[in-house]
Amino acid sequence: MQSDKQYQMAKKILIDMVKLRDYQECKSDGILKDPEFNTDFKSIRELATFLITCRKCKEAPCISVCPSEALEKSENEIVIRAINLCVRCKSCIAICPFGTLMDDLFEKKDRTNFFDLSDEGELDRFVEASPDQTISFYEGEEDPDHHIYQLTDSILVKDYLWNQ
Ligand code: SF4
Numbered sequence: 001m002q003s004d005k006q007y008q009m010a011k012k013i014l015i016d017m018v019k020l021r022d023y024q025e026c027k028s029d030g031i032l033k034d035p036e037f038n039t040d041f042k043s044i045r046e047l048a049t050f051l052i053t054c055r056k057c058k059e060a061p062c063i064s065v066c067p068s069e070a071l072e073k074s075e076n077e078i079v080i081r082a083i084n085l086c087v088r089c090k091s092c093i094a095i096c097p098f099g100t101l102m103d104d105l106f107e108k109k110d111r112t113n114f115f116d117l118s119d120e121g122e123l124d125r126f127v128e129a130s131p132d133q134t135i136s137f138y139e140g141e142e143d144p145d146h147h148i149y150q151l152t153d154s155i156l157v158k159d160y161l162w163n164q
């Protein structure tokens, strides 16, 4: 998915969404500043949530409940959030019948808690700052038998998919 060399990551990481759900608040998050992949500079957890975990409901209640019309579906049925419209009310989080959206997902974080994944040093610090191996370095490939799915060339996500 990545094409611009400037944004290649030095190492692969695995985001363990299963473990992340055990944390009420996970302070650190990563940003993938790839203009082709992430035009809005969404956090890596938000991208993983909507691209991999979300069940892509036909009549998505998260979209209809949003008071500021911040959520919509893309052409390929992926829910996308307009950061500039979102008032962080958490109504979408509360209404999702599948608990897809973690409670702290849209909370405003201190800038120091966001790590640039294209920078090797920041990538190391992101992994270090993530508790209990919720984010870890990973050398393998996509492995659906172990619930591991590819988000980008260098980022894999572990989660239980609903359509298996
Ligand atoms: S309600 Fe939940 S599972 Fe359904 S589209 Fe919205 S976030 Fe995804």
Ligand code: SF4
Residues within 6 Å of the ligand: 065, 066, 067, 068, 069, 070, 071, 081, 085, 086, 087, 088, 089, 090, 091, 092, 093, 106
């Ligand atoms: S948290 Fe943001 S996206 Fe979700 S319902 Fe509230 S305004 Fe809409």
